[in-house]
Amino acid sequence: MIYIIKKKYKFYIKKKLGQHFLFNKKIINKIIKYLNFNFNDLVLEIGPGLGSLTFNIVKKINKLYAIEIDKNIVNFLNNNYIIRKKVILITQNAIYLNLKKLFLKNNQNLFKIIGNLPYNVSTKIILNLVINYIYNIKNMYFMIQKELAERIMAKNNTKKYGRLSIIMQYYCKIYKLMEILPKNFKPIPKVNSYFIKLVPHKIIFLNILNINMIKYITNKSFNNRRKILNNNIKFLFNNKELLNLNINLNSRAENISVKKYYKLSNLLFYKNKYNI
Secondary structure (H helix, E strand, O other): OEEEEOOOEEEEOOHHHOOOEEOOHHHHHHHHHHHOOOOOOEEEEEOOOOOOOHHHHOOOOOOEEEEEOOHHHHHHHHOOHHHHHHEEEEEOOHHHOOOHHHHHHOOOOOEEEEEEOOOOOHHHHHHHHHHHHHHHEEEEEEEEEHHHHHHHHOOOOOOOOOHHHHHHHHHEEEEEEEEEOHHHEEOOOOOOEEEEEEEEOOOOOOOOOOHHHHHHHHHHHOOOOOOEHHHHHOOOOOHHHHHHOOOOOOOEHHHOOHHHHHHHHHHHHHHOOOOO
Protein backbone atom coordinates (compact mmCIF):
# COMPACT_ATOMS: atom_id res chain seq x y z
CA MET A 1 0.00 0.00 0.00
CA ILE A 2 1.27 3.50 -0.88
CA TYR A 3 0.55 6.43 1.43
CA ILE A 4 1.01 9.82 -0.29
CA ILE A 5 1.99 12.73 1.96
CA LYS A 6 1.21 16.28 0.83
CA LYS A 7 1.29 15.10 -2.82
CA LYS A 8 5.07 15.10 -2.58
CA TYR A 9 6.22 12.02 -0.72
CA LYS A 10 5.22 8.45 -1.46
CA PHE A 11 5.51 6.15 1.50
CA TYR A 12 5.10 2.38 1.34
CA ILE A 13 3.16 0.98 4.28
CA LYS A 14 4.83 -2.07 5.78
CA LYS A 15 2.16 -4.38 7.19
CA LYS A 16 4.72 -6.51 9.02
CA LEU A 17 5.60 -3.45 11.14
CA GLY A 18 1.97 -2.86 12.08
CA GLN A 19 2.04 0.71 10.77
CA HIS A 20 -1.08 2.84 11.33
CA PHE A 21 -0.55 6.60 11.21
CA LEU A 22 -2.73 9.04 13.14
CA PHE A 23 -3.77 12.00 10.97
CA ASN A 24 -6.78 13.65 12.67
CA LYS A 25 -5.50 17.10 13.75
CA LYS A 26 -8.13 17.58 16.46
CA ILE A 27 -7.09 14.34 18.15
CA ILE A 28 -3.41 15.17 17.71
CA ASN A 29 -3.93 18.55 19.40
CA LYS A 30 -5.86 16.90 22.22
CA ILE A 31 -3.02 14.44 22.77
CA ILE A 32 -0.47 17.26 22.87
CA LYS A 33 -2.54 18.95 25.60
CA TYR A 34 -2.57 15.72 27.60
CA LEU A 35 1.20 15.41 27.27
CA ASN A 36 1.72 18.89 28.71
CA PHE A 37 5.48 18.76 28.12
CA ASN A 38 7.76 21.46 29.49
CA PHE A 39 10.72 22.91 27.60
CA ASN A 40 13.42 21.01 29.54
CA ASP A 41 11.60 17.68 29.79
CA LEU A 42 13.51 14.60 28.72
CA VAL A 43 11.25 12.87 26.20
CA LEU A 44 11.57 9.62 24.29
CA GLU A 45 9.16 8.89 21.45
CA ILE A 46 8.79 5.29 20.30
CA GLY A 47 7.66 4.99 16.71
CA PRO A 48 7.34 8.60 15.53
CA GLY A 49 5.98 7.40 12.21
CA LEU A 50 5.40 10.26 9.82
CA GLY A 51 5.66 12.81 12.61
CA SER A 52 2.04 13.65 13.41
CA LEU A 53 2.96 13.96 17.09
CA THR A 54 6.69 14.56 16.64
CA PHE A 55 6.34 17.88 14.81
CA ASN A 56 4.09 19.16 17.58
CA ILE A 57 6.20 17.82 20.45
CA VAL A 58 9.38 19.55 19.26
CA LYS A 59 7.57 22.89 19.46
CA LYS A 60 7.22 22.36 23.19
CA ILE A 61 10.59 20.93 24.24
CA ASN A 62 14.27 21.53 23.72
CA LYS A 63 15.29 18.07 22.57
CA LEU A 64 13.54 14.82 21.65
CA TYR A 65 14.87 11.29 21.38
CA ALA A 66 12.96 9.13 18.91
CA ILE A 67 13.26 5.44 18.09
CA GLU A 68 12.15 4.22 14.67
CA ILE A 69 12.82 0.90 12.97
CA ASP A 70 11.78 1.95 9.45
CA LYS A 71 14.72 3.57 7.63
CA ASN A 72 12.40 5.16 5.06
CA ILE A 73 10.59 6.99 7.86
CA VAL A 74 13.91 8.08 9.36
CA ASN A 75 14.95 9.51 5.97
CA PHE A 76 11.59 11.26 5.61
CA LEU A 77 11.85 12.87 9.04
CA ASN A 78 15.46 13.92 8.47
CA ASN A 79 14.34 15.96 5.46
CA ASN A 80 12.86 18.45 7.92
CA TYR A 81 15.21 21.11 9.36
CA ILE A 82 13.52 21.28 12.77
CA ILE A 83 13.67 17.51 13.13
CA ARG A 84 17.36 17.47 12.28
CA LYS A 85 17.98 20.24 14.79
CA LYS A 86 15.91 19.04 17.75
CA VAL A 87 15.39 15.28 17.34
CA ILE A 88 17.96 12.57 17.94
CA LEU A 89 16.72 9.72 15.76
CA ILE A 90 17.74 6.20 16.72
CA THR A 91 17.18 3.48 14.13
CA GLN A 92 16.37 0.46 16.24
CA ASN A 93 13.73 -2.19 16.90
CA ALA A 94 11.81 -0.96 19.96
CA ILE A 95 11.16 -4.53 21.11
CA TYR A 96 14.82 -4.90 22.04
CA LEU A 97 15.36 -1.47 23.53
CA ASN A 98 18.43 -1.10 25.71
CA LEU A 99 18.18 2.34 27.23
CA LYS A 100 20.97 2.14 29.81
CA LYS A 101 23.37 4.32 27.81
CA LEU A 102 20.65 6.87 27.09
CA PHE A 103 19.72 7.20 30.77
CA LEU A 104 23.37 7.39 31.84
CA LYS A 105 24.02 10.06 29.24
CA ASN A 106 21.28 12.14 30.83
CA ASN A 107 22.51 11.66 34.40
CA GLN A 108 19.73 9.20 35.24
CA ASN A 109 17.14 12.01 35.10
CA LEU A 110 13.58 10.79 34.63
CA PHE A 111 12.23 10.44 31.10
CA LYS A 112 8.73 10.90 29.77
CA ILE A 113 7.88 8.36 27.09
CA ILE A 114 5.30 8.64 24.31
CA GLY A 115 4.46 6.11 21.64
CA ASN A 116 1.89 5.13 19.04
CA LEU A 117 2.82 1.48 19.32
CA PRO A 118 2.36 -1.21 16.64
CA TYR A 119 -0.46 -3.46 17.79
CA ASN A 120 1.49 -6.65 17.18
CA VAL A 121 4.40 -5.79 19.52
CA SER A 122 2.87 -3.36 22.05
CA THR A 123 2.95 -5.82 24.94
CA LYS A 124 6.64 -6.67 24.49
CA ILE A 125 7.65 -3.01 24.27
CA ILE A 126 5.67 -1.94 27.34
CA LEU A 127 6.81 -4.87 29.49
CA ASN A 128 10.45 -4.23 28.60
CA LEU A 129 10.12 -0.61 29.72
CA VAL A 130 8.22 -1.39 32.90
CA ILE A 131 10.33 -4.32 34.10
CA ASN A 132 13.77 -2.99 33.15
CA TYR A 133 13.58 0.80 33.28
CA ILE A 134 10.70 1.83 35.55
CA TYR A 135 12.99 3.78 37.90
CA ASN A 136 14.16 5.96 35.00
CA ILE A 137 10.65 6.87 33.89
CA LYS A 138 8.45 9.73 35.09
CA ASN A 139 5.41 8.72 33.06
CA MET A 140 4.40 7.04 29.81
CA TYR A 141 1.72 7.77 27.23
CA PHE A 142 0.77 5.08 24.74
CA MET A 143 -1.65 4.66 21.88
CA ILE A 144 -2.49 0.96 21.87
CA GLN A 145 -5.18 -1.47 20.82
CA LYS A 146 -8.35 -1.12 22.92
CA GLU A 147 -8.40 -4.79 23.89
CA LEU A 148 -4.81 -4.62 25.17
CA ALA A 149 -5.53 -1.46 27.17
CA GLU A 150 -8.54 -3.12 28.79
CA ARG A 151 -6.40 -6.09 29.79
CA ILE A 152 -3.76 -3.81 31.29
CA MET A 153 -6.37 -1.90 33.33
CA ALA A 154 -8.56 -4.88 34.27
CA LYS A 155 -9.38 -5.49 37.93
CA ASN A 156 -9.56 -8.86 39.62
CA ASN A 157 -12.89 -10.70 39.44
CA THR A 158 -13.24 -9.72 35.76
CA LYS A 159 -12.70 -11.82 32.64
CA LYS A 160 -9.98 -9.59 31.18
CA TYR A 161 -7.89 -9.67 34.37
CA GLY A 162 -4.74 -11.70 33.86
CA ARG A 163 -0.95 -11.84 33.88
CA LEU A 164 -0.53 -8.53 32.10
CA SER A 165 -2.91 -6.75 34.49
CA ILE A 166 -0.97 -8.05 37.50
CA ILE A 167 2.49 -7.10 36.25
CA MET A 168 1.49 -3.67 34.94
CA GLN A 169 -0.53 -2.65 38.00
CA TYR A 170 2.30 -3.62 40.31
CA TYR A 171 4.52 -1.00 38.69
CA CYS A 172 2.08 1.68 37.52
CA LYS A 173 -1.17 3.52 38.00
CA ILE A 174 -2.96 3.43 34.65
CA TYR A 175 -5.39 6.00 33.25
CA LYS A 176 -7.55 5.84 30.15
CA LEU A 177 -7.41 9.28 28.50
CA MET A 178 -9.43 8.71 25.34
CA GLU A 179 -10.72 6.20 22.82
CA ILE A 180 -9.82 6.73 19.16
CA LEU A 181 -11.80 5.27 16.29
CA PRO A 182 -10.15 3.44 13.35
CA LYS A 183 -11.19 6.12 10.83
CA ASN A 184 -8.61 8.50 12.34
CA PHE A 185 -5.68 6.39 11.12
CA LYS A 186 -4.17 5.53 7.76
CA PRO A 187 -4.28 2.73 6.86
CA ILE A 188 -7.49 2.12 8.82
CA PRO A 189 -7.04 -0.56 11.51
CA LYS A 190 -9.74 -3.11 12.29
CA VAL A 191 -9.99 -2.19 15.97
CA ASN A 192 -10.42 0.86 18.19
CA SER A 193 -7.47 2.35 20.06
CA TYR A 194 -7.04 3.75 23.56
CA PHE A 195 -4.68 6.53 24.53
CA ILE A 196 -3.50 5.72 28.05
CA LYS A 197 -1.20 7.21 30.68
CA LEU A 198 1.00 5.11 32.96
CA VAL A 199 2.48 6.66 36.08
CA PRO A 200 5.01 4.62 38.07
CA HIS A 201 4.05 4.19 41.72
CA LYS A 202 6.13 6.43 43.98
CA ILE A 203 5.89 3.80 46.68
CA ILE A 204 5.67 0.12 45.72
CA PHE A 205 3.18 -1.56 48.06
CA LEU A 206 5.29 -4.72 48.27
CA ASN A 207 8.86 -5.16 47.10
CA ILE A 208 9.09 -8.06 44.70
CA LEU A 209 12.17 -10.17 45.35
CA ASN A 210 12.38 -11.74 41.91
CA ILE A 211 10.25 -10.68 38.93
CA ASN A 212 10.70 -14.14 37.37
CA MET A 213 8.71 -15.61 40.23
CA ILE A 214 5.61 -13.58 39.43
CA LYS A 215 5.94 -14.43 35.75
CA TYR A 216 6.10 -18.10 36.63
CA ILE A 217 3.26 -18.09 39.16
CA THR A 218 0.88 -16.12 36.94
CA ASN A 219 1.70 -18.36 34.00
CA LYS A 220 0.74 -21.44 36.00
CA SER A 221 -2.28 -19.73 37.61
CA PHE A 222 -3.85 -18.55 34.37
CA ASN A 223 -2.83 -21.57 32.31
CA ASN A 224 -6.36 -22.87 32.80
CA ARG A 225 -8.60 -20.04 33.96
CA ARG A 226 -11.60 -22.31 34.61
CA LYS A 227 -9.76 -24.45 37.09
CA ILE A 228 -9.65 -23.61 40.79
CA LEU A 229 -6.38 -21.82 41.52
CA ASN A 230 -5.36 -24.41 44.08
CA ASN A 231 -5.38 -27.09 41.39
CA ASN A 232 -3.13 -24.99 39.13
CA ILE A 233 -0.46 -24.22 41.74
CA LYS A 234 -0.78 -27.04 44.27
CA PHE A 235 2.70 -28.26 43.34
CA LEU A 236 4.03 -24.86 44.51
CA PHE A 237 1.99 -24.14 47.65
CA ASN A 238 0.10 -26.23 50.18
CA ASN A 239 -3.35 -25.34 51.54
CA LYS A 240 -1.99 -23.85 54.75
CA GLU A 241 0.26 -21.44 52.85
CA LEU A 242 -2.64 -20.23 50.70
CA LEU A 243 -4.93 -19.82 53.71
CA ASN A 244 -2.24 -17.85 55.56
CA LEU A 245 -2.41 -15.32 52.72
CA ASN A 246 -6.22 -15.20 52.98
CA ILE A 247 -6.64 -16.96 49.66
CA ASN A 248 -9.87 -18.90 49.37
CA LEU A 249 -9.08 -22.46 48.29
CA ASN A 250 -12.04 -22.38 45.91
CA SER A 251 -10.91 -19.18 44.15
CA ARG A 252 -9.97 -19.03 40.50
CA ALA A 253 -6.94 -17.18 39.17
CA GLU A 254 -8.97 -14.10 38.24
CA ASN A 255 -10.27 -13.72 41.81
CA ILE A 256 -6.86 -13.10 43.39
CA SER A 257 -5.72 -9.50 43.84
CA VAL A 258 -2.46 -8.07 42.49
CA LYS A 259 -1.12 -7.73 46.04
CA LYS A 260 -1.75 -11.39 46.87
CA TYR A 261 0.00 -12.57 43.70
CA TYR A 262 3.10 -10.68 44.74
CA LYS A 263 2.92 -12.13 48.22
CA LEU A 264 2.81 -15.56 46.62
CA SER A 265 5.83 -14.75 44.48
CA ASN A 266 7.87 -13.69 47.51
CA LEU A 267 6.80 -16.79 49.39
CA LEU A 268 8.01 -18.94 46.51
CA PHE A 269 11.28 -17.02 46.49
CA TYR A 270 11.83 -17.72 50.18
CA LYS A 271 10.92 -21.37 49.76
CA ASN A 272 13.56 -21.55 47.02
CA LYS A 273 12.00 -24.69 45.61
CA TYR A 274 12.62 -23.86 41.97
CA ASN A 275 15.46 -22.25 40.09
CA ILE A 276 13.28 -20.08 37.85
